[in-house]
Each structure stands twice: as C-alpha cells, then as structure tokens.
Amino acid sequence: MNLKTVFLLPLCFAVCIYKLSAQALPSKTRWEGKLGELKIVLRVFEDSVSKENKAEIDVPQQMALGLKVSKLTITNDSITAFIQTINAGYKGRLNAAKTELTGTWQQGGGSIPLILKQVSAEIKRLQTPKAPFPYLEEKIVYYNQDKSIQYGATLTLPKSAKPVPAVILITGSGPEDRDETIFDHKPFWVIADHLSRNGIAVLRVDDRGVGQTTGGDPNATSADFAKDVLVGIDYLKKHAGIDTKNIGLIGHSEGGVIAPLAALQSNDVAFIISLAGIGVKGSDIMHKQKYDAYKKTGQFTEDELSKITALDKGLMAAAAKTTSNEELSALLKNVFTEWKAQQTESFLKKWVSSDPMKE
Numbered sequence: 001m002n003l004k005t006v007f008l009l010p011l012c013f014a015v016c017i018y019k020l021s022a023q024a025l026p027s028k029t030r031w032e033g034k035l036g037e038l039k040i041v042l043r044v045f046e047d048s049v050s051k052e053n054k055a056e057i058d059v060p061q062q063m064a065l066g067l068k069v070s071k072l073t074i075t076n077d078s079i080t081a082f083i084q085t086i087n088a089g090y091k092g093r094l095n096a097a098k099t100e101l102t103g104t105w106q107q108g109g110g111s112i113p114l115i116l117k118q119v120s121a122e123i124k125r126l127q128t129p130k131a132p133f134p135y136l137e138e139k140i141v142y143y144n145q146d147k148s149i150q151y152g153a154t155l156t157l158p159k160s161a162k163p164v165p166a167v168i169l170i171t172g173s174g175p176e177d178r179d180e181t182i183f184d185h186k187p188f189w190v191i192a193d194h195l196s197r198n199g200i201a202v203l204r205v206d207d208r209g210v211g212q213t214t215g216g217d218p219n220a221t222s223a224d225f226a227k228d229v230l231v232g233i234d235y236l237k238k239h240a241g242i243d244t245k246n247i248g249l250i251g252h253s254e255g256g257v258i259a260p261l262a263a264l265q266s267n268d269v270a271f272i273i274s275l276a277g278i279g280v281k282g283s284d285i286m287h288k289q290k291y292d293a294y295k296k297t298g299q300f301t302e303d304e305l306s307k308i309t310a311l312d313k314g315l316m317a318a319a320a321k322t323t324s325n326e327e328l329s330a331l332l333k334n335v336f337t338e339w340k341a342q343q344t345e346s347f348l349k350k351w352v353s354s355d356p357m358k359e
Helices: 187-197 222-237 255-263 282-296 302-319 325-341 345-353
Strands: 029-035 038-046 053-059 064-068 071-074 078-083 088-094 100-107 110-119 135-143 150-158 164-170 201-205 242-252 269-275
Touching: 029 100, 038 078, 038 110, 053 071, 053 078, 078 100, 088 110, 135 222, 150 187, 150 222, 164 187, 164 222, 164 255, 187 201, 187 242, 201 222, 222 242, 222 255, 242 255, 255 269, 282 302, 302 325, 302 345
Parallel strands: 164 201, 164 242, 242 269
Antiparallel strands: 029 038, 029 110, 038 053, 053 064, 071 078, 078 088, 088 100, 100 110, 135 150, 150 201
C-alpha cells in the first residue's frame, strides 16, 4: 500500500463516535507511532456531554486532525478504532503494562504493521475558559416545532437587571459539537466566554447527530441547518433575559453561509458576523479547490487542468438546472459522455490513475 494514499481527506469529514465496550483504560489516553514516515496519533477521551468514550486520529503531516472514530472498541487487552469516512482503522493489542499497542493499520483490503506507544495525554489549552465565571451558564434542551429534532445547547447569560443582546454561534462544515471542538481546542467556548464577559448572551448548539442534538442526516444541507438556527432564534425570543431586538448570528466557515440564509427567513436577526465565510459563489470555491488538488499532484499540464475544470463546471451547470434526482442523473451522464468523447485515451488513463479525489 502506498503510504501517501493511506488517508482520504474530503472537504468535510466527521461522523458520530460511540462507545461500544466497557472502560478498560483511563478516560483520557494518547498513543503515537509511525506509519512509514507518517506520524499517527490516536486519542481516546471522555465526551464532556455524554460521558462516553470517544476517539480521534490525527496525521499531522497531512493536516488531518480530528479524524473521528465511528467504531471504538476497548477491551482489557486490545483497542479497535475504525473510521467510517475513509473505510480504515487500527486494531492493536495492549501489552501487560497497557503502555504499548502492537497491531496493524487496515485500509482498502491491505494492512501495515503499526506500533503505538502511550504518551502523556495532558495538553495545556491555556485558552479554555476556567470557572468561576462572572455570568450564568445554562445547559438547555429545546425542540423544533414538530418535535422531530431535539437540540442540546449551552446559553451563557451575563448577570444583568435588564435584557441583554444575544448571538447564536453557527459551526462550519461537518457534524460538530457546541464548542466546535477540534484537536482538543474549543474555539466557540472561547468566543462565548469573551462575549458573555462583555455583556452579550451566547447560544452555542450541538450540530445534528452530535452530543444532545438528534436528527443526524448525511443528506442535510445548509438550508436545513438554517432552519436549526431559526429554532434557536425562537428559543431566545422566549427567554426573559434576552433583548429580542438585538439577536445576531455569528457563523464560521459554512456557518457564514448558513447565517444569511437564516436571516433572509427571519425579521428578528439584527446583525450577522461571518468568520472565514465565503466571499464568492460556492461553485467557484469548489472549482478552485479541485483545480488545486489536481495541480498539487504534479501529473497534469495546464491544458489538462483546463479540461478537468471544464468537466467540473459542466457538471455544476447541469446540477443547477433541476431539483429532480432522476433528471439530474441523466443530465450528468450526458455531460460526462460528451466530455469523455473529446479526450484522448492517454489523458483519460492518467486522469483516472492520478485522481487526487480518490485519496
């Protein structure tokens, strides 16, 4: 197996993590090893909300941080950590002292020996807010109108004799918790702490299918997530401590797209703040990201890159013509067939064998 293609790095990656076995290790452990030249880090920890064991895998050289384990099994003498998004995982056996794992990394029908050694799990996160707090912190649960989705959230509320302004924090792409936790950092908690220390209430919410929020759906879109924000706005409007004339939205990354979508559907949004949100059309970003991915392989000329971009734009244009899945399938097939007929066999062979979107 080529070590350079061990990991699939999609634009969005995240799946829910579940504890499937009894506790056999301390609630927080960190394991490191080398897969060829790649450093592999397996982190096992206790979820702050559910109190269940969860795990993530990091590959620092590939900037793959927080690959979420979808199946975690811990026994007295072994650990299995499987990542559904890349159809791969690690299986190792513990030594008697529970300080070393001897096992294999398994992916695509192949396996590579991998030894992981336990290292200190204590990483100082100096930004993480520490109690006591000069504001109220409410752990809350609320529902959408038809009760089909439960939302788990935290509201930080400044101590005030009169209603205060409020914001809803909106996460980026992929299922994320209310703190937008990544690599043990909790940026949304840091933002909420700062704002609430300065007189602004903050509602931060678990995404669908994460923590205490239900309704996980892999086909959910930004438009669906905008509806979640509207539910949050309705919750704040009913809270006695909130100034309903000053409710704003702060969206990060995809959240910078979701915020205006929600604002267009509500007269209760006083302002929007976009953190690293997009400033151009989403399709333009996708074309650029795909172009850069192919260019980075070093296998394609500029002319060939133009051909690949032309296909990408053709498929996007076809997708914009219909909302019917049946019609869309036929349109995409026609675009691809026509494009393929114009290409040389040698280019098509290279395109298939060197496609970075497979990795």
